[in-house]
Structure formats: structure tokens, C-alpha cells
Amino acid sequence: MVWTYPLNDTASFVNRLVRWVVMGCLALLLIMGPAGSAWADGVKHPLDDLTAAEYEETLEILQSAGLVDADSRYPFVRLQPPAKETVLAWEPGQSFERSAFAMVKQGPAMHEAVVNLGQGEVTSWEAIADVQSGILLSEWIRAGEIARADAAWQEAVGKRGIEPADYEQMICAPLSAGYFALPEEEGRRLFKVNCFDGRDTENFWGRPVEGITAVVDVEAGEVIKLVDSGVRPMPDSPAGYTEAEVTQRPAPKPLEWVERRGHGYHFDGQMLNWHNWQFHLRLDSRVGPIFSLVKFNDQGNWRSVMYEGELSELFVPYQSTDPNWYFRTYMDAGEYGAGKLAVPLERDRDCPSTATYLDAVFADDEGQPYVQADVACVFERYVGDPVWRHYDALLDRSASRRDRELVVRFVTAIGNYDYLFDWSFGENGTLKVRFGASGMEEVQAIPAMRADDDDTTGMEFGRMVAPQTLAVNHDHFFSFRLDMDVDGPENSFVYERLETMEAKQGPRTSYWAIAPHTAQTEADAKMTLDIRKPAVWRVVNPHAENFVGYPTSYEVKSHGNAVSLMRPDDFPQRRAGFTDYHLWVTPYEPDELYAAGNYPNQSHGGDGLPAWTSQNRPIEDTDIVVWYTLGLHHVVRAEDWPVLPTEWHEFEIRPFDFFDGNPALDISARG
Structure with missing residues (x-):
């Protein structure tokens, strides 16, 4: 039997809250x-x-x-x-x-x-002491109700011209509280509730009711503190983004995506086969897609590349010390659940018309199953560049092959941000992990009408995107767990620094050469990218060789990165200790899954990778896990408002002496 799962039957503002959290889960279907x-x-x-x-x-x-x-x-x-x-x-x-x-x-x-x-x-x-679990939808709704019922909150919003009759048009967002060693917050299950005015706009993010935060203990059912830093004017500039609010340019000529002979991939249950790739795919409520048993068919021999790969944590700290902003340092996967907040993909828009769509089955707060439809899609595409080419000047002849890849796409909408995750498998044996950020910016209401206004209150924390509207500076750090099994589980981590050497002969005075090092312990494998000290990071199988005698390996290759600029003693940085390095290596342990630990919500810090690697366990010639964190600092532009154009970032897991030659050499010229 199948029926629609009613999330809530209270006032309409609650339904809008629910829509903000689950973004499309209003039609959850329980399969009983x-x-x-x-x-x-x-x-x-x-x-x-x-x-x-x-x-x-x-x-x-x-x-x-x-x-x-x-x-x-x-x-x-x-x-x-x-x-x-x-x-x-x-x-x-x-x-x-x-x-x-x-x-x-x-x-x-x-x-x-x-x-x-x-x-x-x-x-x-097993009882787990002194932790706070990820956020439940039911208590998220309850926290908003508690804030709205509080007399001090009602008085504060009244000072801002919001009357009880307007409450149904307000959207209150109970946010994760973080941890800051404040005595009044110790031992409580907290939300910090900020609200928005949804009257006359679809983009309530552009209408923050600034200067008010209700600190709610959801288990005690009370507002333990109301932060009111003073009345600020409500921004009133247009922030619409829907078709009804924005004049549309003429529709372009159709651009068709056609597979005349069907897909080049096929499913066997949850095993997916495409050309020379094979892997298992499942969808998890916390981290989203999990790719397992990733193999490549090398001339008839199925060779192991990775046992399991997935997102581990997503850390988004906003860079403001304002009393209503300093706590906005989200651990989106562990606090909210990247899988839980997966959204149905828009057919022919989020994915090509030829894509195959996948549903997920998760459990709700009460442990009951529901289906989230169309949360992932699978499709083939031409990259647009040749996978290889060469022009022979003597024969005046070119040879070129089109680059085709298989993509598994997943989108999660966590509050104001929409994150797109693409895991792309290439015919050249390379696996690309890409993520795109879109959605809305979190903005703060400030007095200034222009960037050159005399009143610069709050402007040190970001950039203006509209009158009285400041987009606050922030970071995104994505940590990925990569259980590499290169030609089997027994691997080592090798980093090869490119070092300047003094030339001993000839007119040259210098050259660079590779200085390889095999990491012995976890401490030896903590890596930070530095363009002044370049290095190649490889997972090597010391027991397998290619045909010229090099050990087979896969490289973790960066395409740009960032480091946290917060001080090590800052509370958010303690909680997100995994951002201290771009790459960590640990021995495989089945219970070590999340870079910030199992319970990042209101954690005190030091959990996850910092705690595990403090043991400094041996990692040479054993089953190892690589943890790669890709970060970016977001200084917001005018062009990012009111909807952020999707900004993509990526890294590669690419073969390095894994094959005896170019694995894409045999691609047909007619492909």
C-alpha cells in the first residue's frame, strides 16, 4: 500500500518551514x-x-x-x-x-x-554519552513554534513592524547552534532561530528580520535567551527569481540530447556497468551516494580501483562576529543529512533528457520508510574536448577521439544552498569528483543603501548585493572518504615532492626532480597543498607492477583548493579539525566514516580525523583510507544575487602507472 505522508497539519507557516528543510519532501511516499x-x-x-x-x-x-x-x-x-x-x-x-x-x-x-x-x-x-545527534525534522518544526510563541520574541518583531496577523507569512529557520562554551548553553539541545519576512516575495532569503535570534532548548520547550541587537530596516529591493518575477529572454532554439541506440550503460540490481567501468551504487541518508567496488576492465582483467568512496562531511562557516551570525558554522552532512535533504531532480533541466533517474528509500524520524523520488540521475555525455589527439605534420594528418564519460548526479538542498555532486567516470580510467554550488546567499540586513554609504555598519563581514543587503563572507569545505583498493587492499601512500636540484654539468644551473617518500604512519601522511612546494600524491600497490616495473597506483590530483583562515583555537575550527590538512591517510577501520566524527552537532571539537590520527597508526603496505578535503572561500559578487550561478569545483582520482599505456587508445574513431 502507498499513501502520501502528511508532514504537518498546523498553520501554513509550518508547511513553509518544512518546505525549506526538505525541499520537495511534501510528497513523501511511505511504502508499507x-x-x-x-x-x-x-x-x-x-x-x-x-x-x-x-x-x-x-x-x-x-x-x-x-x-x-x-x-x-x-x-x-x-x-x-x-x-x-x-x-x-x-x-x-x-x-x-x-x-x-x-x-x-x-x-x-x-x-x-x-x-x-x-x-x-x-x-x-550501546549508550553514547555526551553527544547531540543530527537534527530531527519534528524538533526542527517544534523549535520554530517555540520561538514564535515566546512573548519576548513577539515584542521584538513587533518593534520591526511585524504584527501577529503577519506571522503566517514569516519563515523561521531553526539553525544548528554550534558550540562556544557558553555556560547557559551547556548540556542543552539547542536551535538558534532566525526569521524572514515572506510577504510579497518568493525569495524570503532577501528579507531577513535582522537583529533577532531566539535560542531555543527544544527538549525543555523554551526560549532560554533572546538576542536583540537592535532594529534594522528591512531590505525592500527586488529579490525575485521565479518566472513570474523575472522577465524571461526569448527561448533559444532546441538543443537535443539523443541516444538513438539506447544507453551505453546497464544496471544489474545496484551494480552499474559502463564500458570498462563497474561499480555498486547506493544512497545514504547522511552522505548521499556511496560508490563501492569500483573496478576497471583492463583488456579483460577486472582490476580494483576503490572499495568505497563518498562524501564524509560538509562544513560551512560564515565569517561574522555579529551576535546573530557568529554561530552559523554548519556541519551540513552530520547535522542535517545530505541524503535526507536530497531533492527531486527536474527532468530535462537538472539532467539530460536521456538520463535514468533513481529513487531513495530512507527512514523518517519515527523509523518509518519513505521514498524520495528522482534524487539521482545517471547519464552519458561527451565532455566537449578530445580525450586525446595528435597532428602529424609530415603526413598532414590528425587523429582525435571524443571524450565520453558516465555521470552519476545527486542534488541536495541544505537551507539556502543547492549542492550538485557529479561522480564522473572517464574512458581514460579517471574518476572525477565534482560539486557545484547554487541556490541563495545568506544575507544580512544593514543600514547602507550603497557600498560608498557613510554608515558602514556590518560591511566588514561581506559585500553588498543590493541596497541594505549584505552577503556575508563564508567558506565551504567538502571532505571525501576514499577507501582506495588499488589492485587490492594492501596499499601504501607515496608523496613525491618536486624539488629544485643543482645542475652538475652543462650550461643549465638547475632542474627539478622527484623526491619520493612512502608514508610510514598517519602523522607522516598529513598533507597540505602548497604551490611553492608541489607534490604528487599517490596510493600505490607495492605488490603490483606495470610492464616497465613501476608499482601500480592512482593519484589524488587537486584542481585548486583553500585552507581555513580561522585560528586553531576558534571553536568552529576545533569542531572542523579535518580542515587542518587537505589530505589525511588512515588505516581502514569500518567504524571510521565521518571526518568530523559521528556526532558533530554541538560537538566540542577534536573528533573524527584529529582523534583517530592521534594514535599515529602504521599505514604502509596495509588497507588504507584517503580523506581529501576541497575548500573554497566565497567572496560574494553582485552576479551571485539573487540566485548563485552554479560554481563548479573538482578533483581527480586518476591512474598513475596503473596501466601499461593510454587506456583510451582503443576508443573507436566512430564513437
Whole structure:
């Protein structure tokens, strides 16, 4: 049976809040049905997503064990994969066990559960002390209601000309609170609520009700503090972006995307095959797409490249010390869930007309399954550049091949920002990880009408994009977890510095040469990009060679990056310690999944990569995981308002002596 899941039946402003959080989840569909075996549910692989029936079964087993009740809530529920060695040894047709992992919130108490679905029992139930889980939709809604019902809040907005009759047109956004060692905030489950005036505009982001923050303890059900830094005028310049608000230019001539003979890829369950690539794809409520068992067919030999790759964390700190802004230092994946906030893709706009669309099945706050439709798409495309070419001057002849790639695209809308993630597989054996940022800027209301106004209040924190509208400077740091298995799990990390050498002979006085170093421990593998000290970063298999004797490897290649400019002792920087370096290497541990730790919400800092690598474990010739963080500083332009043109950033995981030659050499000239 399928029905529409009602998120909330209260006032219309709550529905608008919900739309802001889940961006398209108003039509969530719950799939309800009898629990069955994994094979009956269509599960064909040990790494396949949990099905709707398996989510239901997880909840039933926890209830039967007497561990949960109707008041229990579930911030994240996901597949608990079998041991890595079990997955690697598994062959199609063999049976396999299915388990689920659940974070369980019971009042302020947190537990982690592992449920064996085949045996129908809870195999692990562990209390986790002194943590705050990711944010629940139900408490997010509740925090907004608490703020709106507070007498001091009502008085404060009244000073700004907002009457009770206007409340339904206000959009209140309960934001994650961060951690700043403030005594009154210790030990509380907090939201910091900022509001916007949605009257007469679709872009409420351009109408901040500035100077008011309600600090809400959602478990106590009260506003513990109201920050009111003074009345500021409401920006009134046009901020519309919809077709109804913006005069449209004439439609261009059609540009068709055609596959006359069908797709070049095919699915076998959740295994995807395309040309020489093969990988398993699943969708996770916290991090989005997870790519597993990535292999490349090298002249009939399927060779391992990566066991698993996925987003690990997304850190967005705004650079303002204003009392209503300093706490805006979001950990979007761990606090909100990049998968939970996935949005349905617009067909023929977000993806080509030929794309295949994928649905995700997640669990809601109460542990019940729902389907989020069209959250990912798969398509082929020509890159537009040749994958290789050469002009032979003697024969006056060119040879060139078109560059084709397979793309898996996923979009998540986290508050004001829309993030597009592309994992692109190339015929040259290279995997590109790209992300694009679009959506709205978070803006602050300031008194100035122009950048050269006499009143410069607040302007040190950003740039004006409209009268009385300041887009605040901020950063984006994306951390990716890459469990590389180059020709197998036993790998080493090698960094090769390009160093200037003194020439011993000839008219040259200098040249550069490679100085290789194999990292022995985690401390030895903490890498920061520096254009003055260039280096090649490679994951090497010391037991496999190409035909001229070099060990096979894959390189992690940067296409630009940034470092955090915050001080090491700043509270947000402590929480996001993974940004201290661009690259870390750890020995494989199945429970080390998230760069900022399992519970970044209101964390005190030091969790995740800084804590794990403090052990300084050996990493040579063993199963290793590479963590790559790509950062950018966003100084906002006028052209970024009211909607940010999608800005793309990327890095590559590319073969380096993995093959005996150019793997794209055999591409047909007719392709």
C-alpha cells in the first residue's frame, strides 16, 4: 500500500518551514508492506540499500526487544554492511546477512543499535554519552513554534513592524547552534532561530528580520535567551527569481540530447556497468551516494580501483562576529543529512533528457520508510574536448577521439544552498569528483543603501548585493572518504615532492626532480597543498607492477583548493579539525566514516580525523583510507544575487602507472 505522508497539519507557516528543510519532501511516499527475505525484496548484493520492508523490520525488532517505544526517534538509519573481507569474497548467488544500523534518540539519551535482520535480533545496543545527534525534522518544526510563541520574541518583531496577523507569512529557520562554551548553553539541545519576512516575495532569503535570534532548548520547550541587537530596516529591493518575477529572454532554439541506440550503460540490481567501468551504487541518508567496488576492465582483467568512496562531511562557516551570525558554522552532512535533504531532480533541466533517474528509500524520524523520488540521475555525455589527439605534420594528418564519460548526479538542498555532486567516470580510467554550488546567499540586513554609504555598519563581514543587503563572507569545505583498493587492499601512500636540484654539468644551473617518500604512519601522511612546494600524491600497490616495473597506483590530483583562515583555537575550527590538512591517510577501520566524527552537532571539537590520527597508526603496505578535503572561500559578487550561478569545483582520482599505456587508445574513431 502507498499513501502520501502528511508532514504537518498546523498553520501554513509550518508547511513553509518544512518546505525549506526538505525541499520537495511534501510528497513523501511511505511504502508499507509485509517484511520479507532480502531476496524477496529484490536485494541482490550485500551492499544494496535497505528496502522499505527492512526499515520496518528494523523498527519491529527494536520494539520487540523492549529497547524503544513510541517516543523514540531515529536521526539516521542505514545499512550496516558486512565485513569488508566478506563482501570481497562474496560471489553472486551466495547467501548473505543483512543488518541495519540505527541512531536512537530517547529524550536526551542516545543509543546506537545494530539489528541483524535475518536472525531477527539486536546484536548491539550501546549508550553514547555526551553527544547531540543530527537534527530531527519534528524538533526542527517544534523549535520554530517555540520561538514564535515566546512573548519576548513577539515584542521584538513587533518593534520591526511585524504584527501577529503577519506571522503566517514569516519563515523561521531553526539553525544548528554550534558550540562556544557558553555556560547557559551547556548540556542543552539547542536551535538558534532566525526569521524572514515572506510577504510579497518568493525569495524570503532577501528579507531577513535582522537583529533577532531566539535560542531555543527544544527538549525543555523554551526560549532560554533572546538576542536583540537592535532594529534594522528591512531590505525592500527586488529579490525575485521565479518566472513570474523575472522577465524571461526569448527561448533559444532546441538543443537535443539523443541516444538513438539506447544507453551505453546497464544496471544489474545496484551494480552499474559502463564500458570498462563497474561499480555498486547506493544512497545514504547522511552522505548521499556511496560508490563501492569500483573496478576497471583492463583488456579483460577486472582490476580494483576503490572499495568505497563518498562524501564524509560538509562544513560551512560564515565569517561574522555579529551576535546573530557568529554561530552559523554548519556541519551540513552530520547535522542535517545530505541524503535526507536530497531533492527531486527536474527532468530535462537538472539532467539530460536521456538520463535514468533513481529513487531513495530512507527512514523518517519515527523509523518509518519513505521514498524520495528522482534524487539521482545517471547519464552519458561527451565532455566537449578530445580525450586525446595528435597532428602529424609530415603526413598532414590528425587523429582525435571524443571524450565520453558516465555521470552519476545527486542534488541536495541544505537551507539556502543547492549542492550538485557529479561522480564522473572517464574512458581514460579517471574518476572525477565534482560539486557545484547554487541556490541563495545568506544575507544580512544593514543600514547602507550603497557600498560608498557613510554608515558602514556590518560591511566588514561581506559585500553588498543590493541596497541594505549584505552577503556575508563564508567558506565551504567538502571532505571525501576514499577507501582506495588499488589492485587490492594492501596499499601504501607515496608523496613525491618536486624539488629544485643543482645542475652538475652543462650550461643549465638547475632542474627539478622527484623526491619520493612512502608514508610510514598517519602523522607522516598529513598533507597540505602548497604551490611553492608541489607534490604528487599517490596510493600505490607495492605488490603490483606495470610492464616497465613501476608499482601500480592512482593519484589524488587537486584542481585548486583553500585552507581555513580561522585560528586553531576558534571553536568552529576545533569542531572542523579535518580542515587542518587537505589530505589525511588512515588505516581502514569500518567504524571510521565521518571526518568530523559521528556526532558533530554541538560537538566540542577534536573528533573524527584529529582523534583517530592521534594514535599515529602504521599505514604502509596495509588497507588504507584517503580523506581529501576541497575548500573554497566565497567572496560574494553582485552576479551571485539573487540566485548563485552554479560554481563548479573538482578533483581527480586518476591512474598513475596503473596501466601499461593510454587506456583510451582503443576508443573507436566512430564513437
